[in-house]
Amino acid sequence: MGRPREFDVDDALETAMELFWRKGYEGTSLTDLTEGMGITKPSLYGVFGNKEGLFLKALERYERTKMNFFHEALKEPKARDVAEKILRGFADSQTAETGPSGCLGINGALACSEAAAEIQKCLIENRHRGERDLGKRFERAAKEGDLPAGHEPYDLARYIMTISQGTAIQAASGADRSALYRVIDMALQFWPEMAASQN
Amino acid sequence: MGRPREFDVDDALETAMELFWRKGYEGTSLTDLTEGMGITKPSLYGVFGNKEGLFLKALERYERTKMNFFHEALKEPKARDVAEKILRGFADSQTAETGPSGCLGINGALACSEAAAEIQKCLIENRHRGERDLGKRFERAAKEGDLPAGHEPYDLARYIMTISQGTAIQAASGADRSALYRVIDMALQFWPEMAASQN
DNA sequence: CGAATTATATACCGATCGGTATAAAAAGTT
């Protein structure tokens, strides 16, 4: 019952996500959001709570729709394939023709005022979580004899995430996908294709 | 003649640089700046023009005092030493105990509103310039037979800059220097120490 | 001592920030 909503919540959230992705949390004003989403401020606040709530919902959508490759990659049987799928997955997302360049998790609030400190903290934790998940996957690989000699799992995880964060800056600076792929090729060069697990 | 200035311009600029470094261009308000620098707005505008002028002067100071290792590194006789000095130089600067974490050139304006578009563009050009300078150095190395086989100079330059930009995000996320050093060790693993130039 | 010059402090400017109060509009329920 009640008056029916005149806009699609999912479409509006998609637009908000793209705006935050392109302009960052603080760089995106409520006017940017309401004009882009085609709704008024009371509608926005009615559905999403406030700007911070909207960002968090947009981030959740981003993780669900753009970062889904990450947890898929963790399922690869060989650690090197995990690493490569993650690197190329990030590069693909960062250079998609539709949608902004770079990464929402980094563009969102890398350096900001105290007003955005909570968002910044949330994004940092997001990065740590990804790195930790990858480290755990590499711990398994170490037990399986599936890591290159002389490397710690969590160091490898940090390495892979560092490359991906670097490509995010590169993409935000105008680098195209093929350029990032060449970077990734170099980053993986030290990591030999390994024989089948021998545990 | 005239009333003498009551503050040290260099000290004030140093403070402004650190504020922009930590909070970004848009995240740093004039109140942050005047309170931090210990001067009033008319004084700030009298000496530095406006917020954008102040940022550009702070960036210039940053390049001069924090990025000086970069052009020093280009003078290394061996390309691998150039790469390593640059990587460790960035990591050192990004994790200095005094001063903010990360990189002013990235924290300053990665994603922002239209109001900061000019600053953003300037920082992107800054990154391109560094990459180009390194690429030129590697071109020379290629002629000298000083590059690992199968690598293009400008791809190598992008690779090195991507790692450094990645460590900037890592540092901004709390990673310490030793963690970044381990990343750098891995990043350079594919690049063998080469015999003396044979041209 | 003036006069000229520069820097300071205070108070203010219009614009925009995120957020909301109020009331009308559009639906279902009875």
Next chain:
DNA sequence: AACTTTTTATACCGATCGGTATATAATTCG
């Protein structure tokens, strides 16, 4: 039709944004 519920549109809120006008304080020159 009347009542209830939800969403809409409009207008507004105090706070802060970057930037400046005005006047006073502090110096050198004559």
